[in-house]
Amino acid sequence: MRDSFPVADRAAQRPDDTDAATRRAWDVAAAVPDPEVPVLTIEDLGVLRDVSADADGVRVTITPTYSGCPAMDAIRDDVVLALTSAGFDRVDVRLVLSPAWTTDWMTDAGKHKLREYGIAPPTGRAAVRGPIPVRLAVTCPRCGSPDTREIARFGSTACKALYECRACLEPFDHFKAH
Numbered sequence: 001m002r003d004s005f006p007v008a009d010r011a012a013q014r015p016d017d018t019d020a021a022t023r024r025a026w027d028v029a030a031a032v033p034d035p036e037v038p039v040l041t042i043e044d045l046g047v048l049r050d051v052s053a054d055a056d057g058v059r060v061t062i063t064p065t066y067s068g069c070p071a072m073d074a075i076r077d078d079v080v081l082a083l084t085s086a087g088f089d090r091v092d093v094r095l096v097l098s099p100a101w102t103t104d105w106m107t108d109a110g111k112h113k114l115r116e117y118g119i120a121p122p123t124g125r126a127a128v129r130g131p132i133p134v135r136l137a138v139t140c141p142r143c144g145s146p147d148t149r150e151i152a153r154f155g156s157t158a159c160k161a162l163y164e165c166r167a168c169l170e171p172f173d174h175f176k177a178h
């Protein structure tokens with residue numbers, strides 16, 4: 001099992017050169033939906049970091065979006081259920097906190113689905129470090145207007161901020177980049 005991830009600035013991808021059992025286990029774990037935003041899978045979110053399967057069972061590594069995210073217990077249970085339903089036994093789900101999850105790990109497909117769901121996806125890249133962070137416009141997921149403002153730092157969950165669109169006057173959640 002890999003102890004560290006060679007690339008931590010993007011979503012983990014299923015390795016093509018691995019054995020059939022690991023590939024199948026990866027696909028099953030990757031399809032588990034996020035309990036908070038069910039249109040997104042944990043792979044879309046970048047929460048799924050690693051899967052390996054062999055005669056000893058399946059080991060799945062996930063990284064929570066926030067260290068106190070209560071959704072993680074639900075995700076852990078869902079991953080175990082999905083894999084045992086698919087015929088795997090001895091499923092071990094490991095939580096890895098370092099490197100910390102960033103919105104950079106969210107896939108482009110995930111950001112697209114988030115927008116269709118009515119949540120403004122993260123803008124910019126959290127990993128980019130410059131002297132002055134550029135505050136990119138958060139566009140309204142409903143009408144596409146960049147004329148929006150933050151009305152609450154925390155939206156429906158700690159991972160999201162509540163925004164309001166000045167063009168269509170609709171409030172919406174924005175998945176914060178961090």
Ligand SMILES: [Zn+2]
Nearest residue numbers: 140143165168
């Ligand atoms: Zn709007």
